Amino acid sequence: MIETLASGQLLFAALALGATYALVALGLNLVYGTMRLLNVAHGDLVMLGGYLTYWAFALGGISPLVSLLGTAVAAALLGALAYRLLFRAMLGARRTGPRVEANSLLLFFGLSIIAQNLAALVFSPTPRGYEYLSDVLHFGNVALTGNRLAALLVAAALCLAVVLFLRWHTMGLAMRALIEHREAAAVVGVDIDRVQIASFAVGFGTAAVAGALVSMTEQVSPFMGFPFTVAAFVVIVMGGLGRLEGGIAAAFALGLIETYGVALTSTNWRSILLYGTFVALLLARPQGLFGRRAVMR
Amino acid sequence: MSTRRGIFNTVITAAFALALPLDSALAQGAKPVRIGFSIAKTGIFASAAPSQLNAYELWREQVNARGGLDTGREKRPVEFVQYDDQSNPGQAAKIYEKLITQDKVDLLLAPWGTPTHIAVAPVLERLKFPMVGNTAASSRLRDLKPGNIWFTTAAIPDRIGKELAAMLKENGVKSVALLTNVLPFSKEIKGFLEPALKSAAIAISVNEEYPPDVKDMTALLTKVKQANPDAVLALSYPSDSPLYVRQAKELGIGAKFQFVLIGPTIDFFPKLLGSAANDIVTVGEWSPARNARAKAFYDAYVAKFKEKPDYLDSSLSFLSCEILEQAVKTAGLDRSKLREAIGKGSFETINGNIKFKGVENTVTKTGFLQIQNGEVQQVWPASMSTAKYRPKTSW
Numbered sequence: 001m002i003e004t005l006a007s008g009q010l011l012f013a014a015l016a017l018g019a020t021y022a023l024v025a026l027g028l029n030l031v032y033g034t035m036r037l038l039n040v041a042h043g044d045l046v047m048l049g050g051y052l053t054y055w056a057f058a059l060g061g062i063s064p065l066v067s068l069l070g071t072a073v074a075a076a077l078l079g080a081l082a083y084r085l086l087f088r089a090m091l092g093a094r095r096t097g098p099r100v101e102a103n104s105l106l107l108f109f110g111l112s113i114i115a116q117n118l119a120a121l122v123f124s125p126t127p128r129g130y131e132y133l134s135d136v137l138h139f140g141n142v143a144l145t146g147n148r149l150a151a152l153l154v155a156a157a158l159c160l161a162v163v164l165f166l167r168w169h170t171m172g173l174a175m176r177a178l179i180e181h182r183e184a185a186a187v188v189g190v191d192i193d194r195v196q197i198a199s200f201a202v203g204f205g206t207a208a209v210a211g212a213l214v215s216m217t218e219q220v221s222p223f224m225g226f227p228f229t230v231a232a233f234v235v236i237v238m239g240g241l242g243r244l245e246g247g248i249a250a251a252f253a254l255g256l257i258e259t260y261g262v263a264l265t266s267t268n269w270r271s272i273l274l275y276g277t278f279v280a281l282l283l284a285r286p287q288g289l290f291g292r293r294a295v296m297r
Numbered sequence: 298m299s300t301r302r303g304i305f306n307t308v309i310t311a312a313f314a315l316a317l318p319l320d321s322a323l324a325q326g327a328k329p330v331r332i333g334f335s336i337a338k339t340g341i342f343a344s345a346a347p348s349q350l351n352a353y354e355l356w357r358e359q360v361n362a363r364g365g366l367d368t369g370r371e372k373r374p375v376e377f378v379q380y381d382d383q384s385n386p387g388q389a390a391k392i393y394e395k396l397i398t399q400d401k402v403d404l405l406l407a408p409w410g411t412p413t414h415i416a417v418a419p420v421l422e423r424l425k426f427p428m429v430g431n432t433a434a435s436s437r438l439r440d441l442k443p444g445n446i447w448f449t450t451a452a453i454p455d456r457i458g459k460e461l462a463a464m465l466k467e468n469g470v471k472s473v474a475l476l477t478n479v480l481p482f483s484k485e486i487k488g489f490l491e492p493a494l495k496s497a498a499i500a501i502s503v504n505e506e507y508p509p510d511v512k513d514m515t516a517l518l519t520k521v522k523q524a525n526p527d528a529v530l531a532l533s534y535p536s537d538s539p540l541y542v543r544q545a546k547e548l549g550i551g552a553k554f555q556f557v558l559i560g561p562t563i564d565f566f567p568k569l570l571g572s573a574a575n576d577i578v579t580v581g582e583w584s585p586a587r588n589a590r591a592k593a594f595y596d597a598y599v600a601k602f603k604e605k606p607d608y609l610d611s612s613l614s615f616l617s618c619e620i621l622e623q624a625v626k627t628a629g630l631d632r633s634k635l636r637e638a639i640g641k642g643s644f645e646t647i648n649g650n651i652k653f654k655g656v657e658n659t660v661t662k663t664g665f666l667q668i669q670n671g672e673v674q675q676v677w678p679a680s681m682s683t684a685k686y687r688p689k690t691s692w
Binding site: 004007009010013016017116117120124125126127128129130131134136143144145148217218219221222223227258259260262263266267268270271 | 338339340341343344346347348479505506507508510511512513514515516517519520523535536539540543546547548549563564565566568569570571573604692
């Protein structure tokens with residue numbers, strides 16, 4: 001047992017899971033953080049990314065690691081379009097502004113159902129899959145397939161890139177300003193509209209890249225998105241809503257709990273461990289691991 | 298104004314264009330036979346149901362190309378009346394009631410999945426409407442009142458348990474790791490498999506269950522690797538079967554007998570897993586090499602849908618149509634005659650001869666398939682085999 005726990009194999013599995021959770025949750029957190037929009041269709045963007053990558057591979061023979069750039073751009077454009085057509089007016093209107101969380105939840109719920117059924121109609125509900133980088137690589141006593149390693153590296157790199165972007169780039173700083181204090185950001189001259197459109201683009205783009213990475217190891221189907229939505233919500237609530245680094249830390253924590261917790265108990269305990277930790281944490285720290293308590297003003 | 302008239306004209310033209318095929322059918326004097334069913338277009342069964350619907354559509358196309366469904370007196374074109382049951386068995390029961398009482402369909406085809414079959418059975422019984430089932434497998438089906446529903450599958454959990462233990466014994470397996478997804482079909486098989494393994498003197502060195510939403514099996518498979526059994530029996534579903542194979546390959550699990558319950562015969566499985574899918578054994582009682590009809594069905598399916606049929610669901614669905622077609626030919630559309638024809642008849646199908654005893658097809662033997670060099674072969678029982686079982690020596 002000790003041998004199993006100390007082996008790099010479990011650590012790799014935990015990191016691979018954590019990186020996927022982190023990347024999926026990142027975009028959801030960004031869209032929520034900057035605009036308070038609850039995107040329950042987020043997992044469907046993972047599905048969309050999966051399909052774009054699958055078709056690029058099946059029809060054009062394009063490597064997923066290459067086509068994910070195109071997938072990211074396509075999803076980012078979709079995000080910008082969704083913002084322009086559906087959410088800009090909602091966010092701007094004085095009347096609906098205060099109800100934006102509830103309204104966006106319903107709107108995204110509708111979009112999610114439409115997206116799933118449209119995908120079933122266009123792609124058929126038959127699951128699809130392709131084989132890519134499936135050879136097993138050995139590093140010491142750790143064995144891993146190339147596609148899982150590639151997914152881990154790309155997801156981790158992208159998370160890091162987004163964090164650096166938020167720290168150093170003007171647009172990134174503006175996004176953080178919006179997350180911290182929307183009105184104050186507007187007062188100091190942040191172009192709210194541009195920041196919001198960028199948040200949508202980055203949020204949708206990263207989710208689609210997560211889908212591209214998932215498609216290298218799992219089958220793609222129109223209804224695959226929902227579990228990712230649930231996982232992403234657990235991650236961002238645990239990390240603290242709108243706290244991007246907190247979300248990433250929570251994602252890796254969940255990955256560790258899922259693999260090591262299961263190793264110590266049994267696989268049947270997976271959901272109990274995951275959601276047990278989630279509930280316990282919320283009872284102890286309702287604002288999440290890295291969230292701040294709301295200040296009465 | 299002129300635009301509005303333009304739209305009006307377009308609508309009228311379109312209406313005539315749509316009405317034309319109907320007119321030509323009526324001109325030939327053949328009133329279509331309307332066949333109703335519910336299908337899981339959305340919800341949790343939606344990704345599994347196309348293997349059934351495709352088989353139905355292929356059958357309809359072939360029947361209509363032959364001039365229609367022979368009702369004993371005349372040939373009539375087949376028309377489908379279908380509704381989405383949203384993967385909800387309760388909804389399916391309501392749909393079947395509507396199909397019979399309001400739509401007044403002539404015949405019925407089955408919905409997808411065991412719970413859905415069980416849910417519609419009382420409706421069929423109450424309204425005395427016969428239906429040949431297909432994609433359902435549970436020993437509980439035998440508890441249903443016979444007379445209006447029949448089940449074509451031989452993949453019933455108690456029979457699978459017994460046959461799998463027999464196959465393992467014959468191939469010299471002394472110990473197994475049993476990994477069970479906690480869904481009804483796999484759990485039921487586990488319940489019958491454990492005593493069967495015991496009486497075959499096969500030890501269960503690892504016996505673990507896992508939830509359907511499992512995302513990683515590293516810890517579980519590390520235990521399997523340490524136990525080093527002769528066989529791994531993964532009682533898995535399509536969503537987690539690839540996960541098992543991928544991670545078993547990653548960890549280099551050495552068991553030569555690899556059984557994966559549901560998934561290996563679905564088109565995406567070998568595409569996703571490549572050589573790792575090779576030599577995996579799965580449940581199934583049909584292969585294209587079964588007979589000439591089977592080969593013709595397989596070729597037509599691949600030509601029409603550009604993918605392989607599911608060896609379990611597609612073949613069961615298609616042969617349930619064949620049974621209905623042959624019963625209608627002798628009994629016509631009269632329900633009591635049809636009931637008698639199905640219950641007592643003998644049918645030539647893509648899976649050979651089929652007869653029913655009670656609700657169960659007792660002719661077809663429970664069997665196992667193996668993927669060999671990308672082709673699916675029947676390897677058990679010997680009387681149905683298209684190839685010899687071979688141990689899995691590499692991933």
